[in-house]
Amino acid sequence: MKTIYVDNAATTAMSDTAIKAMTPYLKEVYGNPSSLHTVGQVAKEALDKARADIAKCLNCEAREIYFTSGGSEADNQAIRSAAANGARKGKKHIVSTAFEHHAVLHTLKKLEKEGYEVTYLPVHSDGLITAEEVAAAIRPDTALVTVMYANNEVGTVLPVREIGAVCKKAGVTFHTDAVQAVGHIPVDVQADNVDMLSISAHKFHGAKGVGALYCRRGIPLNTFIEGGAQERNKRAGTENIAGVASMAAALKEACDNMSANANKLIKLRDELIDGLLKIPHSKLNGDRKNRLPANVNMCFEGIEGEGLLLLLDARGICASSGSACTSGSLDPSHVLLALGLPHEVAHGSLRLSLSESNTEQDVKTILKAVPEVVAYLRNMSPVWEELEKGERPHLI
Amino acid sequence: MALYSEKVMDHFTNPRNVGKIEDADGIGEVGNAKCGDIMKIYLKIENDIITDVKFNTFGCGSAIASSSMATELIKGKPLSEALALTNKAVAEALDGLPAHKMHCSVLAEEAIRAAIKNYYDKNGIAYNKADFPDPHDEEEEHSFNED
Numbered sequence: 404m405k406t407i408y409v410d411n412a413a414t415t416a417m418s419d420t421a422i423k424a425m426t427p428y429l430k431e432v433y434g435n436p437s438s439l440h441t442v443g444q445v446a447k448e449a450l451d452k453a454r455a456d457i458a459k460c461l462n463c464e465a466r467e468i469y470f471t472s473g474g475s476e477a478d479n480q481a482i483r484s485a486a487a488n489g490a491r492k493g494k495k496h497i498v499s500t501a502f503e504h505h506a507v508l509h510t511l512k513k514l515e516k517e518g519y520e521v522t523y524l525p526v527h528s529d530g531l532i533t534a535e536e537v538a539a540a541i542r543p544d545t546a547l548v549t550v551m552y553a554n555n556e557v558g559t560v561l562p563v564r565e566i567g568a569v570c571k572k573a574g575v576t577f578h579t580d581a582v583q584a585v586g587h588i589p590v591d592v593q594a595d596n597v598d599m600l601s602i603s604a605h606k607f608h609g610a611k612g613v614g615a616l617y618c619r620r621g622i623p624l625n626t627f628i629e630g631g632a633q634e635r636n637k638r639a640g641t642e643n644i645a646g647v648a649s650m651a652a653a654l655k656e657a658c659d660n661m662s663a664n665a666n667k668l669i670k671l672r673d674e675l676i677d678g679l680l681k682i683p684h685s686k687l688n689g690d691r692k693n694r695l696p697a698n699v700n701m702c703f704e705g706i707e708g709e710g711l712l713l714l715l716d717a718r719g720i721c722a723s724s725g726s727a728c729t730s731g732s733l734d735p736s737h738v739l740l741a742l743g744l745p746h747e748v749a750h751g752s753l754r755l756s757l758s759e760s761n762t763e764q765d766v767k768t769i770l771k772a773v774p775e776v777v778a779y780l781r782n783m784s785p786v787w788e789e790l791e792k793g794e795r796p797h798l799i
Numbered sequence: 800m801a802l803y804s805e806k807v808m809d810h811f812t813n814p815r816n817v818g819k820i821e822d823a824d825g826i827g828e829v830g831n832a833k834c835g836d837i838m839k840i841y842l843k844i845e846n847d848i849i850t851d852v853k854f855n856t857f858g859c860g861s862a863i864a865s866s867s868m869a870t871e872l873i874k875g876k877p878l879s880e881a882l883a884l885t886n887k888a889v890a891e892a893l894d895g896l897p898a899h900k901m902h903c904s905v906l907a908e909e910a911i912r913a914a915i916k917n918y919y920d921k922n923g924i925a926y927n928k929a930d931f932p933d934p935h936d937e938e939e940e941h942s943f944n945e946d
Contacts, residue, residue: 707835709859710811713803717812726835726859735835747832783817784857785839786832795832 404719407765411606411697412555412583412756413723417649418608424652425610428645435641437631446644453644453651460658461600461617462591469616469624469634470647474582474603475506476627477616480638481578481599482510482549484618484625486519489546489576497521498540498548498575500532502556502741506601507549507580524550526741530557530689534565541573548577552584552600556725556738556754557689558698560588567596576622582606582614586657587695588665598622604650607657608758613646664759668696671757671766675699678770682777684790686799688742688752697757700725702744704799705787706751706780708735714776720769725752747786748798803860804894810864815871818853825921827913829934830906836862838910840870844918847878854910861893861900868892869907878918881911882930909934 408416428449434442436450451465458465471477482497489495499511501523511521522540524532537548548570553560563579570577578599584590585600586607592600599622603614618624630639657664676687676699684704703711708724715722725736726749734740735749755769781787789795803811820841830837836858843851852874854866869889873881886904890896896904916931918924 705857707858707862710863713808713811713860745833746835750832750835783814783855783863785828785837785855786857788855 409755411758415608420656421649421653425645425649453647456651471614473614477601478506480627485547494544494546496545502738530559538569552581558695559689560693609650609653610646665696699755703751723754726750806894807864810867811860814867825914825918827910829909840910840914862903865903865907
């Protein structure tokens with residue numbers, strides 16, 4: 404049975420280019436970039452080159468890129484840093500959204516306990532917010548606005564450029580978690596008016612455990628891990644050179660092929676959405692137009708997502724869901740709830756996130772499997788029976 | 800290691816006793832859609848023996864597997880044995896459930912109990928009310944026997 408991997412928003416397979424780029428740093432170029440000898444300096448050159456390559460892809464300077472262990476660390480460092488610097492000026496208010504990644508939300512929750520005030524902008528049912536809403540939430544004591552570039556679950560692409568312009572005008576630092584966006588849609592920190600931006604290599608076919616934080620020159624960045632002088636004193640620890648090399652190569656490849664990849668993915672995505680919407684009482688989550696090229700997120704009424712995932716997995720299809728059972732908590736995904744979906748509908752969600760290696764045949768297989776599995780689960784669902792008998796109102 | 804035992808996967812992918820009994824003698828429904836699991840059990844009872852049992856479940860893989868296993872365990876058994884079925888026995892028969900899924904086996908125990916209570920109520924059969932506590936309100940607590 405062929406495996407059809409459509410969970411690329413969770414993680415991607417490494418590309419051959421990325422593996423090839425990292426291999427020398429696992430073998431012959433094993434030096435510590437902080438060492439003065441030749442073996443160390445060769446490693447340092449690799450680090451510098453990777454930094455320059457990544458900076459070019461994001462349209463910033465190499466010195467504005469700080470390597471981290473991934474997107475979560477970058478989010479933590481950016482938010483904590485901006486919060487601490489705001490507090491020094493008596494500014495302890497932060498603006499964000501209700502459907503950020505937990506790396507952002509949990510950091511903000513912690514800051515609230517430490518005396519900060521956070522405005523979580525409610526998300527519209529289409530999975531978007533507007534720059535005007537951000538502008539209205541900014542106060543004289545606002546230290547930071549942090550709004551994700553694209554949502555990891557429902558795939559909506561937020562108006563980051565406009566939000567950035569609002570922040571720039573108000574003189575407020577703007578951070579964006581761009582983990583799902585970078586490498587998939589054009590991101591330009593200058594044009595987008597971004598002060599801080601988080602990326603993660605494994606979301607665009609690089610290695611896991613490596614990411615970066617872009618921090619604009621002049622925006623103060625606090626040291627997150629104490630120790631040596633690596634990363635301009637902002638993040639101690641011997642650098643993950645192999646990982647960084649894979650990230651730079653993967654990002655360059657993703658950016659070089661972005662429009663061709665997007666065209667292919669959008670076609671597959673739209674076929675999936677149109678095909679799955681034929682299932683009665685189904686719904687697409689997130690705005691259809693402002694959407695990542697690879698994201699499909701649906702709800703099917705009357706079923707629970709985990710069963711759906713297990714049965715699809717039995718057919719070789721690897722997907723994900725925002726149901727409570729898959730999140731390990733009692734509530735379904737905070738993202739789907741933030742879009743205003745009722746609990747019972749959010750439990751029946753399915754996310755398919757494509758990559759360039761998916762094919763038309765994959766789409767055909769998925770479009771055959773999902774309706775069959777949904778029908779099978781509905782057939783044994785007492786909820787579906789009540790919906791069909793009219794004892795319970797259809798919500799979608 | 801896979802999330803579920805082979806037995807759970809077997810009962811999830813080939814569930815036994817799925818369906819409804821139109822002229823059921825007792826029907827029990829527990830759980831709620833908001834929490835993501837509802838279990839409905841139909842019993843056919845003759846001379847205090849469960850002659851047939853069917854279920855419908857809205858829920859995750861372990862909820863469906865727990866329903867399937869529980870129906871297997873009580874089919875053909877006297878009511879007294881069905882009433883004595885514990886969630887732990889259901890989970891053990893499935894070769895175990897992950898800790899955070901134990902509440903699925905609780906739902907199975909409660910659904911059977913609710914169906915038997917429904918049978919008693921319909922037929923005016925006296926019973927000790929203490930044997931039939933209200934099923935857990937899932938929204939308030941998910942406490943269950945984990946060991």
